[in-house]
Amino acid sequence: MGLTPMMIQYLEVKERNNDCILFFRLGDFYEMFFEDAETAARELELVLTGRECGLDKRAPMCGIPYHSASSYINRLVNKGYKVAICEQLEDPSKAKGIVKRDVIKIITPGTCSDTAFLEDTKNNYIMSLYIEDEKAAMSFADISTGEFKCTYTKYNISCVLDEISKFIPSEIIIENDIDIKIIDAIKERFQMSFTKRPNIFFSKKGIENLKNQFPNFDINKFNDVLIKGCNGLLNYIIDTQKTILTHIDTIEYYDTVDYLSIDINSRRNLELTETLSEKSKKGSLLWVIDKTSTAMGARMLRKWVEQPLIQKEKIVNRLESVEEIMSNLPLYDDLKEQLRDIYDIERLVGKISTKSVNAKELLSLKKSIEKLPKIKTILESFNSELLKNICSKLDCLDDIYILLNKSILDNPALSVKEGGIIKEGFSKEVDELRTAKAHGKEWIASLENEEREATGIKSLKVKYNRIFGYYIEITKSNLSSVPQDRYIRKQTLANCERYVTPELKEVEEKILGAQEKLIDIEYELFVQIRENIEKHIDRMKKSAKLISEIDCLSSLAIVALENNYCKPEINVIGELYIEEGRHPVVEKMITRNSFVANDTIMDNTDKQLLLITGPNMAGKSTYMRQVALINILAQIGSFVPAKKASIVICDKIFTRIGASDDLARGKSTFMVEMWEVSNILNNATNKSLIILDEVGRGTSTYDGLSIAWAVIEYLCNNNDLRCKTLFATHYHELTSLEGKIKGVKNYSIAVKKVEDDIIFLRKIIEGGADESYGIEVAKLAGIPNEVIDRAREILNNLENENIQVKNSTNHNELKGEYVKETAVSILDKQKKENNEIKQIGFEDIGKEKLIDDIASIDILNMTPMEGFNKLYDIIKRVKTL
Structure with a gap:
């Protein structure tokens, strides 16, 4: 028995789309067969049945109604599957023999453009990654909005990961023979779908294809590797969408150094767009500053956070615009009222291009365009350069509004093929x-x-x-x-x-x-209207982008007003000055007015590296993060949470905060820490800002102290680096480096000790902390009193006993002493090799600290008992040296 004609047709279509689940249209249903049916039944919880197909056994089969297919498709795509939609290409009542069928569209995680299933405030990017001759070409597109961006760098896994972290694509197109190391690295850090297309990057007409798609394509900005990467992504989009997408009409080349570089670890640590623990927007920097009124504005503001500026002129232009909006609240209110009624023009334009727009959505476009003249009138009252520029470029799209107003009913039918969409008098x-x-x-x-x-x-x-x-x-x-x-x-x-x-x-x-006849004619007229509007896609996209920019500036203005932010000065001379700075997120999460503000003064000379000591939970990490976030906000063009601020433009921001392991890749907590520190030291420049928290805490005391010491030296003594650094540590021995290494300045978190308890004052003060208060912090955490009391007893014994390590037979103790001696010998050797830098050993640290403490004693203002106690303390410390 042979296969039935319908099943032969199905298998032929499936063969051409064998990496997809095939939705095969039969009447009012999409049917799936064989393995596709088994997969869909399992993933969608459908009943699996069977169908006679001409074979010895029935073909596994399941199906869904065609009118409710979108939700099922979305569920499959969200799970990483690709879905090929196979439609009937002719009227079954007029067909001779079996109805012609073929795939009209392939929906994948990166090419999904159904706005019902996309997050309004996020782009849905698809990416291509092409590597050749030690160069990596990366292209990113969002079919729903028409964006197409590309860049290339010297091939480096860290650089590729950092770039991916800016866009978080849903799908990546790669070659078959791509470096497996980069694939593994991406999979370990992100959840996204991979698609292998071996020949899609190579085309004899690659340049011609790009020229035809993008009128602004400039061959002078593209090398062969980048052309192949862009061509691969463009080919994949056309293959899946089965049509030329007219709204993808501009290719934007950018250099990775065009924006403030924030590596993947720093983005996570600083929680720019989502929190580290719950992956939610609430609690992130974006959550604080996003008061946008439109979906387009929300997406643009996210891009601003992901890619802060580094050009002073652009930053200042944004700041002046924000300031002017703040000072004209009536105009702001009028502007906000108009923005509130604007729909997502970018994605509506995308639907026009993909021929999936309906009459109600065109009505939404009309209502949005209706607001543009009013917005332009409001903008005419502003004088800042950026707002004036936006006003002059804003196209009110009057002709499109007139066409839609006279053609589409005010309450049209949802379906464009059932009539009830054309207004009386138009035809x-x-x-x-x-x-x-x-x-x-x-x-x-x-x-x-x-x-x-x-x-x-x-x-x-x-x-x-x-x-x-x-x-x-x-x-x-x-x-x-x-x-x-x-x-x-x-x-x-x-x-x-x-x-x-x-x-x-x-x-x-x-x-x-x-x-x-009325239904047929209304549909024909609708298609004509859609095609007429499609000719003006470029104009609509430009107006949508300008509206998004206005929305972002308005959002930053109201955030600054509501939260008492100040306008920062922007400098390029290397000075960072923040008076009464606050953490923008933490102050929103705690009781109002209870956040303790702190000053920050840094430069490239005497205060290049701030060494911050103090107990855990006192606020060191919050303070350091707030400095980085204030810098990022300023480079976005936002006011900052401070009384006054002068911000130096950074080219890169790095953070090494917190303890975590990566056991899946065979890396311990300490290995991860060292990997992150290595990345920072190898990639930072003298214009970078570095946040280092507890370097060296993942290993033994002497190892960790040695590493932390060496890192500080490297950051301060390397003339090609010497970048601004906030360095938090529990190694109090490092505080003696102030005055010994140029640029190191001691700061600590003020703490008030009341008997056996401590109170965190959250205030940064000059000078190092005298102790870590670890036992007190343990008590606050709820450690049983029995353990706390025993810890104090042990600490007291350790502080009062002169432990003779060298006389011990304990191997670990001997090993610890050996590490100590080795570390000291290394430092002595470095001192001899570099006469310009005076080095000190670990014993010298304690001696100099003791001498400083004795010199600071004010004996005339002490009671006899206080003097006796101080003398006892000095004797005890001498015995331990």
């Missing part, structure tokens, strides 16, 4: 057919009255359904009055009979003929 033919349809209702009503009088049956009714058309319905009790010569029985029901008459069939033919 003479539509008006005539509507009149005929309206008279048809009158004819039916008149015929119903005539039949009631002729038969004497007062309950007689003329009704309609899609199966039988129009019919006369008479109840069982009135059947004796039915004229047998004119009434033709059509259907018998339990309590009534249905009839037709020659007169009714004649009226029906007129009415239904007009209705069917």
Whole structure:
């Protein structure tokens, strides 16, 4: 027994789309067969059945109604599957033999453009990654908005990961033979779908394809590697969408150094767009500053956070615009009112391009365009350069508004193929057919009255359904009055009979003929309107971008006003000054006015590296993060949470905060820490800002102290680096480096000790902390009192005993002493090799600290008991040296 013709057709289509789940249209259903059916039934919780197909056994089968397919497709795509939509290409009633079918669209995680299933405030990017000759070409596109961006760098796994972290694509297109290391690295850090297309990057017409798609394509900005990368992504988009997408009409090349560089670890640590623990927007920097009114503005503001500026002029222009909006609240209120009623023009334009827009969405476009003239009028009152520039470039799209206003009904039907979408007066033919349809209702009503009088049956009714058309319905009790010569029985029901008459069939033919023709003509007119609007996609995209920019600036203005932010000065001379700075997120999460503000002063000379000591939970990490976030906010063009600020433009921001492991890659907590520190030291420049928290805490004390010490030296003594650094540590020995290494300045978190308890004052003060208060912090955390008391007893013994490590037979103790001696010898060797830098050993640290403490004693202001206690403390410390 051979396969049935339908199954042969199915298998042929499936063969061409074997990496997709094939939705095969049969009547009012999409059917899936064989492995596709088994997968879909499992993932969508559908009933798995079977169908005769000409084989010995029935083919596994499941199906869904075509009108509700979107939700099922979205569920599969969200799970990483690709779905190929196979439609009937001809009218089944007119087809000879089996109906022609083929795939009209392939939906993948990165090419999904159904706005019902996309997050309004996020882009849905698809990416291509192409590597050749130690260069990596990366292209990013969002089909829903028409964006297409590209860049290339020297191939480096860290650089690729950092770039991916800016866009978080849903899908990545790669070659078959791409470096497996980069694939593994991406999979370990992100959840995204990979698609291998071996030949998609290579095309003899690659440059020609790019020129045809992008009028602004400039061959001088593209090398061969980048051309292949862009061509691969463009080919994949066209292959899946089965059409030329006119809204993807601009290619934007950017260099990775065009924006503030924030590596993947720093983005997570600083929680720019989502929190580290819950992956939610609430609690992130974006959550604080996003007061946008439109989906377009929300997406743009996210991009601003992901890619802060590094050009002073652009930053200052944004700041001046924000300041002017803040100082004109009535204008801001008017602007906000107009923005509130603007729909997502970018994605509406995308739907026009993909031919998936309906009449209601065109009505939304019209309502959005209606607001543009009012917004332009408001902008004319502003004087800042950026707002004036936006105003001059804003196209009000009057011609598109006029077309939509006169063509689309104010309350159109949802489906474009059922009529009820064209406004009266737009088409003479539509008006005539509507009149005929309206008279048809009158004819039916008149015929119903005539039949009631002729038969004497007062309950007689003329009704309609899609199966039988129009019919006369008479109840069982009135059947004796039915004229047998004119009434033709059509259907018998339990309590009534249905009839037709020659007169009714004649009226029906007129009415239904007009209705069917009206539907066809309305659809044709709708297509013409859509195509007419499609010619102006570039104009609509530009206006949408300008509206987004206005929305972002307005959002930053109201955030600054509500939260008492200040306008920062922007400098390029290397000085960072923040007076009463605050953490923008933490102050929103805690009780109002309870956040303790702190100053920060840094430069490239005496205060290049701030060494911050103090107990855990005192606020060191919060303080350091707030400095980084204030810098980022300023480079976005936002006011900052401070009383006053002068911000130096950074090229890169790095953070090494917190403890975590990566056991999946065989890396311990300490290994991860060292990997992150290595990345920072190898990539930072003298214009970077570095946040380092507890370097060296993941290993033994002497190892960790040695590493932390060496890192500080490297950051301060390397003349090609010397970047601004905040360095938090519990190694109090490092505080002696102030005055020994140029640029190191000691700061600590103020703490008040009350008997055995401590109070965190959250205030940064000059000078190092005298102790870590670890036991007190443990007590605050709820450690049992028995453990706390024993810890104090052990600490007291350790502080009062002179432990003779060298006389010990304990191998670990000897090993610890060996590490100590080795570390000291290394430092002594470095001192000899570099006469310009005076080094000190670990014993010297304690001695110099003791001398400083003795010198600072104010004996005249001490009571006898205080003097006795101080002397006892000095003797105890001398014994341990």
